[in-house]
Structures are given as structure tokens and as C-alpha cells.
Amino acid sequence: MAADKTYTFNYTGAVQTITIPTNIKRVYIEAYGSKGAHPNSGAGGKSTGEYVLDPAKSRTLYIYCGGTTGWNGGGIGYNGIYGNAAGGGASDVRLIPASSGSWYDTSHSSWATDASLLSR
Numbered sequence: 215m216a217a218d219k220t221y222t223f224n225y226t227g228a229v230q231t232i233t234i235p236t237n238i239k240r241v242y243i244e245a246y247g248s249k250g251a252h253p254n255s256g257a258g259g260k261s262t263g264e265y266v267l268d269p270a271k272s273r274t275l276y277i278y279c280g281g282t283t284g285w286n287g288g289g290i291g292y293n294g295i296y297g298n299a300a301g302g303g304a305s306d307v308r309l310i311p312a313s314s315g316s317w318y319d320t321s322h323s324s325w326a327t328d329a330s331l332l333s334r
Contacts, residue, residue: 225279234273240266245305278306
């Protein structure tokens with residue numbers, strides 16, 4: 215991973231990971247939420263930030279890119295005279311995975327564990 219290299223993660227429906235090499239000291243993140251599923255839906259949101267890596271901690275980032283299903287705190291759905299559609303899904307970057315390794319397995323609420331949520 216070069217100092218000025220860009221990595222793009224798209225929606226896959228699954229958590230993706232990247233391990234940052236030790237020569238990289240900080241990571242700049244641009245995260246985009248998905249637009250909703252209806253043609254009249256607004257665009258997804260954008261969030262930016264910089265993370266300074268701690269050499270004593272894991273250098274793996276866990277990334278989930280939201281789709282158009284309103285998952286993980288994404289946008290509200292569309293309920294109009296022409297039908298209904300889901301809102302856009304949220305994008306999420308964490309330093310540790312959920313306990314089951316699957317954030318979208320809401321049957322166990324594993325994505326909502328304190329440690330996983332606090333690592334965002």
C-alpha cells in the first residue's frame with residue numbers, strides 16, 4: 215500500500231477487510247451512503263475523516279458499504295403515491311469486527327456489540 219494509493223470498496227453485501235502496512239501512519243477515509251431504491255430518492259450522504267493508526271493495535275479495517283436496502287441506520291424509505299422503496303444503506307468502517315464476524319446478522323444483534331460499535 216503506497217502512501218498516496220486509493221482503494222475503493224463497493225457494495226458486496228458482505229464485510230470487506232484491508233490490512234494497513236506498518237509504514238502507513240494515517241488513513242484518510244471518504245465514505246458514501248447509498249441513494250434509496252426509488253427513482254425519486256435523494257443522493258446518499260458523504261462522510262470524511264482521517265484516522266491516525268496506533269502501532270500497538272491491529273491494522274485491519276473492517277468495511278461495510280451500504281446498498282439500497284436501508285441497512286445499518288441508512289436513510290428512511292420512500293412511501294409515496296406510486297409505491298414504496300427502501301432508503302439507502304449506511305457505510306461503516308470499524309477497527310474490530312462484531313462478535314460473530316457478521317455485522318448484518320441481526321438475529322444475534324452482533325453488529326451492535328459495544329466493542330464493535332465503539333471502534334467506528
